[in-house]
Amino acid sequence: MSLYLKKISNFTLTAYALLGEELDDFDWIPYEQNNPEQTKSSSNRNFHKSALKYKVMLIRKLETPQDYEACENTMREIWQFTERDVIPSHLLKPINDQGGLVLGAFEHDKMVGILVGFLAYYKGILHHHSHVTGVLNKYKGVGYKLKQKQREFALSQGLNLVTWTFDPLQSSNAYFNFAKLGVISNTYYRNYYGKMRDELNKGLASDRFLVEWWIRTKNVNQRVNGIFEQPTLDEALTHAEVANKTRKTGNMRKNVSYDLHLESEKILVEIPSDITTMKEKNMPLAQEWQDVTRTLFEHYFCTGYTACNVLSEIKEAERRTYYLLGRDIHENSED
Ligand SMILES: CC(C)(COP(=O)(O)OP(=O)(O)OC[C@H]1O[C@@H](n2cnc3c(N)ncnc32)[C@H](O)[C@@H]1OP(=O)(O)O)[C@@H](O)C(=O)NCCC(=O)NCCS
Numbered sequence: 001m002s003l004y005l006k007k008i009s010n011f012t013l014t015a016y017a018l019l020g021e022e023l024d025d026f027d028w029i030p031y032e033q034n035n036p037e038q039t040k041s042s043s044n045r046n047f048h049k050s051a052l053k054y055k056v057m058l059i060r061k062l063e064t065p066q067d068y069e070a071c072e073n074t075m076r077e078i079w080q081f082t083e084r085d086v087i088p089s090h091l092l093k094p095i096n097d098q099g100g101l102v103l104g105a106f107e108h109d110k111m112v113g114i115l116v117g118f119l120a121y122y123k124g125i126l127h128h129h130s131h132v133t134g135v136l137n138k139y140k141g142v143g144y145k146l147k148q149k150q151r152e153f154a155l156s157q158g159l160n161l162v163t164w165t166f167d168p169l170q171s172s173n174a175y176f177n178f179a180k181l182g183v184i185s186n187t188y189y190r191n192y193y194g195k196m197r198d199e200l201n202k203g204l205a206s207d208r209f210l211v212e213w214w215i216r217t218k219n220v221n222q223r224v225n226g227i228f229e230q231p232t233l234d235e236a237l238t239h240a241e242v243a244n245k246t247r248k249t250g251n252m253r254k255n256v257s258y259d260l261h262l263e264s265e266k267i268l269v270e271i272p273s274d275i276t277t278m279k280e281k282n283m284p285l286a287q288e289w290q291d292v293t294r295t296l297f298e299h300y301f302c303t304g305y306t307a308c309n310v311l312s313e314i315k316e317a318e319r320r321t322y323y324l325l326g327r328d329i330h331e332n333s334e335d
Helices: 065-079 089-097 142-156 171-181 218-224 233-239 275-281 283-302
Strands: 018-021 057-061 101-107 110-122 125-135 161-166 184-189 208-214 244-249 252-258 266-271 305-315 318-327
Touching (some): 057 142, 065 089, 065 101, 065 110, 065 125, 089 101, 089 110, 101 142, 125 142, 142 161, 142 171, 142 218, 161 171, 171 208, 171 218, 171 305, 171 318, 208 218, 233 318, 244 266, 252 283, 266 283, 275 283
Parallel strands (some): 125 161
Antiparallel strands (some): 057 101, 101 110, 110 125, 161 208, 184 208, 184 305, 244 252, 266 318, 305 318
């Protein structure tokens, strides 16, 4: 396999861009070179700002037994998985060899991120289902690159859709999935995996959104290329009704009321900005958040709304995060 080391001319990049190897029949091309639009705008509402902060980074399909062993270790490190939870090499390899994808992100020889996805069938559509994506803590930004490469892979297979599940109360994941990648969702699963033991998931029922990433749409194209104009929270608040009213108590927020009778075109649902800390410090409050948001999402998804964006901003030293729900959102058309 040939290695592509491409120096990026943009002086704001630390050294070398995220680099790639051939992945089956297509090459990884650093997106800055493809999209001059990205370097034109300095708007902080675009997403290219987190582009490439790392030195020598390679994303490639795993190949050797050593790769798969490193992947198991990286999972342990990212999620503090117990042995029961780690996806074993003997499953990763057939997934990778039979139409799925197991990617590693490497800084020099160290694996710092992983992604595992497989071919799947949902509502009559052959697609790619993404099971896990994770990066070590100090490698923020690499997750975005792993997803871009996954998209290229799915496109190369002629697919239109990538799905995955995630905990809708994890605000950074929500922002990552909706605002940066452009997923949509109108499917809420209660306690999807049953009781989970890993650090990130323990404590609450494993409720999940099933998200749909329609990888050929304009919305997704713009977002993965960092050229989407994300509305500000104030703009969204002017055009939408808020379904749950919250109040600050100490360092955290609690719900004071919620409304199941809204009918406007756009609805906002607030979520906590740090559910992991809330679970550590005040589990009953975290439970209450899950109960309220579960009720809201289930109700509004059933009445024709779809979650289509996440707005997250720091205002007066406090991060506030909201899902934006809209009516008649069907992003399954090719542009
Ligand atoms: C999910 C994950 C793969 C995303 O990858 P990443 O490289 O961290 O993603 P990015 O840094 O590109 O994007 C995260 C965004 O969330 C934003 N963010 C951070 N904290 C946030 C919060 N509390 N609320 C909302 N957004 C937040 C970041 O600012 C960043 O956006 P920006 O680039 O516009 O600044 C990574 O965070 C991870 O490995 N998490 C642990 C494992 C996991 O939960 N995996 C998903 C389920 S399998």
